[in-house]
Amino acid sequence: MINIVVNKDRINKELAYTIFYLLRKIDDDVEISYEEKQGCINIYYGIEAETGIVIPFSENHNELNFSDYKESKFCSFEKIDEPYSVFDQKIKFNFDIIFTSKYFITLQEEYEIQKRDDKERFLCQFSKRNKYINVPFFDINAEILYDAIKIKFPQVKLKEKSPEIMLSHDVDSLNSRDKYVFLHNCKSILMGKNDSLSKRIGIMLRDIIKNVHLQIPNYLEIENSYGVKSEFYFIAGYKHRLGKRYELSKYNDYVKKIHESRNHKIGIHTNYFSYLDEKEMKREIEEIENNTHAKVDSCRNHYLRFKMPETLECLQKAGVKFDSTVGYSDVNGFRAASTDAFIPFNLSANNIVPIYEIPLAVMDGIVMEKNVSFEEKWQEIKVLLDNTIKHNGTASVLWHQRVILDSEYKDMYKKIIEYCLKQGCNFIFTDDLTKRYLEEREKINTLLEKIK
Structure with a gap:
């Protein structure tokens, strides 16, 4: 057993929660106590000791410093070159690895930094880690x-x-000839900057001439050919160019194929206007369930609108068990600094939010719309996949429903699948995580109950 020996005046629930996630991949039980125990691996936190492993306690979080560790980097709030020093009788850490880790996994900087974009989102550019978000x-x-x-x-x-x-x-639209898609394209023509004006006009004309947004069959064909799983997130609720752009009831044949497939699942793409409204979330879930006859308990918020911790609290109260919104809308990377699924912690309520968060590591448009070569786009995606693979993580890849018509998007999607299969990845959907989530929730709650 690993016994974390703590000072009772310094330990709290958020630090205990962090200790659990720092040690969850070690094949041993973890205990937190106020004294060392015989026969255990004793790690002393905020307590001096002559033997064992000693971690100092610190509440400094003014400026992050980055240093090399193996082939990667580590960061701390102290200016150090090595994470720990090895002595004859003990190993002494040179920084508070627990507090620093807590700062990451609880998204603490999003409580402290008030900057948001015009859609009220916390962007990568606002983060203290923005240069190393991958x-x-x-x-x-x-x-x-x-x-x-x-x-x-x-x-x-x-x-x-x-x-x-x-x-x-994310199923943003199913009919490119819909009036809300037309309005969205008009806005892109007027305000768009990533593409030339001629290209933006060309896209609008193409969308008007033929419905090119209904691509569900293409995904089912590709994914079934590789034997991999995926989830489709549909929008319900308020109709708007930023909200719902289709009536799901008109696409019953396609929805039925998803629902009846063993390798596919239906979830909710929470409406742009409801990311802080649990009652509206419930209505949207009911709308999707009534139209699909599927149980909806997984989610990603439209436009990645997300406020910590309010959005997660609303999702949980609305009946969502799994979420994969925690990613950035401007840069692909690891928003909670982890490649692995986790139960979030609400720093305001001083407790966990009983929902399982799957990190969003890759979103298609962030990289695919760059004016660089296919190989350069792949290398950017590969870094994120390789980090997930290296740390045996559980991460989400978002490829919007409508984009697979584009040959480059399609080729990249297939390349991602082929690479991950070659590297020994398992392809999952959220139902596969239920047992792990319940076990983690029970262990965390048991640990937190001991903290006064």
């Missing part, structure tokens, strides 16, 4: 802690787990 610093901290433990206790092993990829499709 580096999963929380996972690296877990690796550092494990490496330190192994020096003194080589018998400690990691749990066996393969990296997992959740493919997902």
Whole structure:
């Protein structure tokens, strides 16, 4: 057993929660106590000791500093070159790895930094980690802690787990000839900057001449050919060019194919206008369930509108069990500094939010709309996939429903699937995570109950 020896005046629920996630991949039980225990691996946090592993306590979080660790980097709020020092009798950490990790996994900076874009979103550019957002610093901290433990206790092993990829499709529109799509294209013509004016006009004319947005059959064909799983997130609720752009009841034949497939699942793409409205979320879920006859408990918010912790609290109260909104709308990377699914912590309420969050590692348009070569786009995506694979994470890839018509989008999507299969990834949907989520929730609650 790993026993974290703490000072009762310094430990709290958010730090205990962080300790659980730092050590969850180690194949041993974890205990938090106020005294060392015989026969255990004792790690002293905020307490001086002559032997074992000692981690200092600090509440400094003014400025992040980045240093090399193995082939990657680690960061801390202290200016240090090495995460820990090895002595004859003990290993002493040079920074508070627990507090720093807590800052990442709880999204603490989003409570403190008030900047938001015009859609009220916290962007990567506002983060203290914005230059290294594709580096999963929380996972690296877990690796550092494990490496330190192994020096003194080589018998400690990691749990066996393969990296997992959740493919997902936000269904923003199903009919390119719909008036709301037309209005959206008009706005793009007037305000768009990424593409030339001629290209924007060309897209609008193409969308008017023929419905090119209904691409569900293409995804089913591709994914079934590889034997992989995915989820489709539909929009309900308020009709608007930024909200619902279709009536799901008109597409029963396509929805039925998703619902009857063992490798596909239906979820909700929460309306742009309801990301802070639990009652409207419930109505939207009911609308989708009534039209699909599917149980809806997984989600991603439209435009990645997300406020910590209010959005998660609303989703949980509306009946959502799984979410994959925690990613950035401007840069692909790891918003909670982790490649792995986790139960979020509400710093305002001082407790967990009983929902399972799957990190959004890759969103198509962020990289595919760049004016660079296909190979350069792939290398940017590959870094994120490789980090997920290296840390045996569970992350989400978002490829919008309508984009697969484009040959480059289609080729990249197939390349992602082929690469992940070759690297030994399991393709999952959220139902596959239920058991793990329930086990983690029980263990975390047991740990937090002991903290006064």
